Amino acid sequence: xxxxxxxxxxxxxxxxxxxxxxxxxxxxxxxxxxxxxxxxxxxxxxxxxxxxxxxxxxxxxxxxxxxxxxxxxxxxxxxxxxxxxxxxxxxxxxxxxxxxxxxxxxxxxxxxxxxxxxxxxxxxxxxxxxxxxxxxxxxxxxxxxxxxxxxxxxxxxxxxxxxxxxxxxxxxxxxxxxxxxxxxxxxxxxxxxxxxxxxxxxxxxxxxxxxxxxxxxxxxxxxxxxxxxxxxxxxxxxxxxxxxxx
Numbered sequence: 001x002x003x004x005x006x007x008x009x010x011x012x013x014x015x016x017x018x019x020x021x022x023x024x025x026x027x028x029x030x031x032x033x034x035x036x037x038x039x040x041x042x043x044x045x046x047x048x049x050x051x052x053x054x055x056x057x058x059x060x061x062x063x064x065x066x067x068x069x070x071x072x073x074x075x076x077x078x079x080x081x082x083x084x085x086x087x088x089x090x091x092x093x094x095x096x097x098x099x100x101x102x103x104x105x106x107x108x109x110x111x112x113x114x115x116x117x118x119x120x121x122x123x124x125x126x127x128x129x130x131x132x133x134x135x136x137x138x139x140x141x142x143x144x145x146x147x148x149x150x151x152x153x154x155x156x157x158x159x160x161x162x163x164x165x166x167x168x169x170x171x172x173x174x175x176x177x178x179x180x181x182x183x184x185x186x187x188x189x190x191x192x193x194x195x196x197x198x199x200x201x202x203x204x205x206x207x208x209x210x211x212x213x214x215x216x217x218x219x220x221x222x223x224x225x226x227x228x229x230x231x232x233x234x235x236x237x238x239x240x241x242x243x244x245x246x
Contacts, residue, residue, distance in 0.1 A: 002140065004051060004058040009065045011042040018088075027086050031062060031072060033093025045086070052077050052086050055105045056140040062091060071135065073102060094135040101168065103128040104139055106175060110147035115178030120151040126175045129160065130168040137164040144176060151180050 011028055013021050018028045026042040041064070051058060051074050062070045075092040079085065094100065105128055116122055129142055139162055144155055158171040 002058065003061045003071075005061045005063060006043060006051065007047060007063050008041040008043045011040040014040050022087060027089060029089040029091060031070065031091040031093065033070070033072070034095070034098075036093060041091075048086060048089065052089075055107065057102065057104045057138060058140070059094065059135060059138060060091065071096075073100070073135075073138075096135060099132050099134055101130065101132045102138060103130050105141045107141050107143050108146050108176060109143050110145040113146045113149040113178055115149055115151040115153065118151055119181040120178040121181070122146070122149075123177045123179050124175075125177065126157070126169065126173060129157070129175075131162065131165050132168060133165040139165065146176060146178075149176070149178050151178050153178055 008029075011018075011021060011026075013028075021028045021042050025045060027045050027048050028040070028042050031039040031041055041062075051060065058074070060072045060074065062072050071094045072091040073094060074089065076090040077086050078088040080087050092100070106124075106126060108122070108124060113120075113122060131139075142160060142162060144160070146155065149155065154174040154177040156171065157167055157169045157173045157175060160167055160175065
């Protein structure tokens, strides 16, 4: 793992007065280590950015103006909620013979997986892994080759092997998977289409008949009834002529 050199100076202003440090273009921080007194430090913002805005993990060679140096890692960073500018950071000192617990990023390699070429979709579940190891064995990142990952296949924590490193996440947790394509069943599509084509039921207009009454015929039925009465009128005319002859 590569080391990152960070130049810092002892910070005199602490607590509420730290805002003056930020106004001067510096970022306040604290270095702490077991059996050592914490050090209030400050660094120029441009010098801290490469440590904060990166996907890699670094061992830091912290160098102070008095000529002393310390090995450490970046343990925590606080950001301004509006500007996303770092406003405070914590550095944890390292001892060569003492293991530490740290999170390292997971990077997917190998290009487009086999399952994606078959129509699937990659789901990256764990973007960082929690590990424990000696400082000299800290990996910058964990690379996973997913070239041959097929549909419904996953890489689990138990599949990740890192020399001299113990992964603390649960062994059955999936790190990355290839999900099958989402397919809408044809029967459901047909059912929706048929429902859309159905015409609304026509409800007849008119007053609902009370008990003992006959319902009024609809307009269409009245026309039919009128047509049926015309032949009866024609039959009545010959009967009237026979009465005159008598």
